Amino acid sequence: MTIVGARSHHQTLDGQHDTALAALAAAGGREAFGELIRRHGSAVRGLLRRMGAAPDLADDVAQDAFLLAFEQIADFRGEGAFAGWLKRIAIRLYLRRWKRDRRLDLMAQTPEPQTADANQGDGAAAGRMDLDAALKHLSPAERACVTLCYGGGLSHAEAAEALNIPLGTLKSHVKRGLERLKDQMAPQGGLSVSSSPVQAQSLGRKTHV
């Protein structure tokens, strides 16, 4: 293929919907899968880091997730968003590593009643903080639970099952995590995280049942 041909081919892929690209990839189209990696690589890497994975580990798991996704791409029927399907693969792989390291044992512990957080002072001093910085102030369990439900698109029940913890424990982690996030992100009392109007459809997502 000539350079011009390759460029126009890439532009053709650029305008394709994820589902169409996945179908092409399922038929052996590696360039189509490459386009999917370019589109969703940062989202998967970001999700894993937000769950608490170290950057190297997050990238490693994200790569494995894409390789596994390519092997299983024929299973993607386009019933949901490709990004969601991909994120679930990445979450499953990451949690498998957690289980291997027995870190999930920590998750099963019911959170203690909330006390004054030493980090809250830092948050107030720093003023408005972004999400990634705020997440660092959560415990590993809170961070994983909040990210699974809000970033991974899992319902509370699905997240509890994925983490192998009781639903009530998960809800406690999410509740405490949200409170901490709110404190960190809006130290002056007002919500400073919004930059655009909330879309009505976001309110209807199943993560908040």
Added chain:
Amino acid sequence: MSENGQELRDFDAQLIQLFDAPPAFADADLFASTVMQRLDRGWQVRSLVIGGAGLIGGVIAVSQIMATNLIGKVESLSVGAHQHLVANLIRSAEAHLVLPSLPFGGEGLWMSAGLAGLVLVFALTRAIEEY
């Protein structure tokens, strides 16, 4: 709805928006090319493993055949059978008016069978590689 409840819903929705926005990575292109390289490498390794396994299997099969002197036994067994087979083939060919024109001998038959076997193995290897 209470003011506190509305505030929580707003925060919920804003949080979803923030989670939906992936962080920007300076090495995003490098990440994509690394995954593609791993994909290609995996494909090459798979091909090599299948090819290697086929080669090893072939060598073992040939060595086993040589060790049991199968060819000698087949030759001795087929001395009579060969003449019988060729005679039958010629009769059959004459009946169907196809084979008499072909330069067929006993060796040709064995070679054809061997080649057919090789083609079958090759086709099987390709099929395994594809699926």
